[in-house]
Amino acid sequence: MGRERPVIERTAVALEPRIRAQAYGLGFDLVGITNLGPVDTVAAFDDWLAHGYAGEMQYMSRWAAERRDSRLPFPGATSAIVVGMNYGGAEPPGPVARYARGDDYHDIMRDRLRELHRWIEEQAGHTVHGRPYVDTGPVLERDLARRAGLGWFGKNTTLINPALGSFFFIGSLFVEMDLTPDAPFEADRCGTCTRCLDACPTQALPEPHVLDATRCISYLTIELRGDIPAELREPMGELVYGCDICQEVCPWNVRFATELSEGSPFAPREVIAGKDARTVARDLLAISQDEFTAAFRRSPMKRAKPRGLKRNAAVVLGNIGMPEDVDILTHALGATDLLVREHAACALERIVPTEALKALRGH
Numbered sequence: 001m002g003r004e005r006p007v008i009e010r011t012a013v014a015l016e017p018r019i020r021a022q023a024y025g026l027g028f029d030l031v032g033i034t035n036l037g038p039v040d041t042v043a044a045f046d047d048w049l050a051h052g053y054a055g056e057m058q059y060m061s062r063w064a065a066e067r068r069d070s071r072l073p074f075p076g077a078t079s080a081i082v083v084g085m086n087y088g089g090a091e092p093p094g095p096v097a098r099y100a101r102g103d104d105y106h107d108i109m110r111d112r113l114r115e116l117h118r119w120i121e122e123q124a125g126h127t128v129h130g131r132p133y134v135d136t137g138p139v140l141e142r143d144l145a146r147r148a149g150l151g152w153f154g155k156n157t158t159l160i161n162p163a164l165g166s167f168f169f170i171g172s173l174f175v176e177m178d179l180t181p182d183a184p185f186e187a188d189r190c191g192t193c194t195r196c197l198d199a200c201p202t203q204a205l206p207e208p209h210v211l212d213a214t215r216c217i218s219y220l221t222i223e224l225r226g227d228i229p230a231e232l233r234e235p236m237g238e239l240v241y242g243c244d245i246c247q248e249v250c251p252w253n254v255r256f257a258t259e260l261s262e263g264s265p266f267a268p269r270e271v272i273a274g275k276d277a278r279t280v281a282r283d284l285l286a287i288s289q290d291e292f293t294a295a296f297r298r299s300p301m302k303r304a305k306p307r308g309l310k311r312n313a314a315v316v317l318g319n320i321g322m323p324e325d326v327d328i329l330t331h332a333l334g335a336t337d338l339l340v341r342e343h344a345a346c347a348l349e350r351i352v353p354t355e356a357l358k359a360l361r362g363h
């Protein structure tokens with residue numbers, strides 16, 4: 001037996017615009033409403049998985065039925081309020097992708113969506129079953145956001161909003177309520193532009209709208225647990241964690257991306273704020289477990305764990321390191337983790353002449 005569907009009292013002002021106003025008041029920058037049902041991009045998603053473009057992200061192929069039909073992740077829900085939250089695309093580029101420089105967006109957005117949920121229940125005067133999702137369930141959120149009118153899929157695969165660009169997080173609140181949906185975003189405003197495809201340093205966009213995650217620097221520096229493929233280390237350049245290049249070059253971001261507002265939780269934390277790539281890489285390579293725990297509490301960067309960050313840092317020093325970095329890389333040759341040792345050795349080979357390296361190793 002399903003739960004009895006609640007009836008929402010309608011006041012003179014419809015609930016939908018009041019939900020939108022409340023969501024903006026909670027600090028979201030974009031809000032749209034959609035109904036739930038079969039997902040529009042299922043075929044493209046299946047293709048993407050079949051090509052192996054998801055790499056080691058095996059979780060993407062789990063809960064396949066739920067990803068195909070958005071009514072399934074939270075049975076009973078028929079509508080979703082989809083929100084976007086700006087994370088400062090106009091902030092300067094750096095070795096850490098903008099989304100990861102501050103506090104973890106999952107926690108922040110989920111808390112605010114819960115607050116929105118409580119407010120809806122207050123308005124209704126009774127329980128409204130619902131659940132927030134912020135990358136936390138088998139939901140293709142980008143699909144949902146397009147359906148809720150928030151933007152179109154760029155050729156770089158991000159969702160682009162015509163007034164904000166693409167530097168925003170997406171979250172949603174599934175509710176057991178029949179809300180009037182917004183119109184889906186039908187237009188594709190990329191036109192003939194191919195800037196993102198041309199700019200990708202690892203050719204991770206083999207064709208428009210398709211991301212080969214196994215070549216993408218965001219995947220390599222965050223999701224991949226093992227070795228970074230040798231041929232992709234040099235193209236990583238100065239990027240220690242994540243990559244914003246295909247968004248930075250997008251004309252919609254050049255024109256519409258904004259800076260962070262005062263006091264934003266996404267402002268860079270001390271461990272990386274204002275530091276260049278070489279300094280960040282050196283600091284990470286030397287960081288202890290305790291220092292890591294303190295510096296990256298509630299940060300998205302803790303996902304890569306110290307070994308992943310040290311691996312990335314070694315690659316970056318291999319790309320931009322100087323003779324002064326030999327000491328720190330040599331010290332990393334003694335790390336307990338083979339992954340770190342191997343990437344440090346490879347970096348040394350790139351910045352130290354072969355003869356000197358042999359002397360360093362004692363043979």
Ligand code: SF4
Binds near residue numbers: 203211243244246247
């Ligand atoms: S995030 Fe970077 S590596 Fe990945 S597709 Fe975009 S430009 Fe390429």
Ligand code: SF4
Binds near residue numbers: 154156157246250252
């Ligand atoms: S860079 Fe051009 S092609 Fe790529 S997403 Fe932006 S508008 Fe579309």
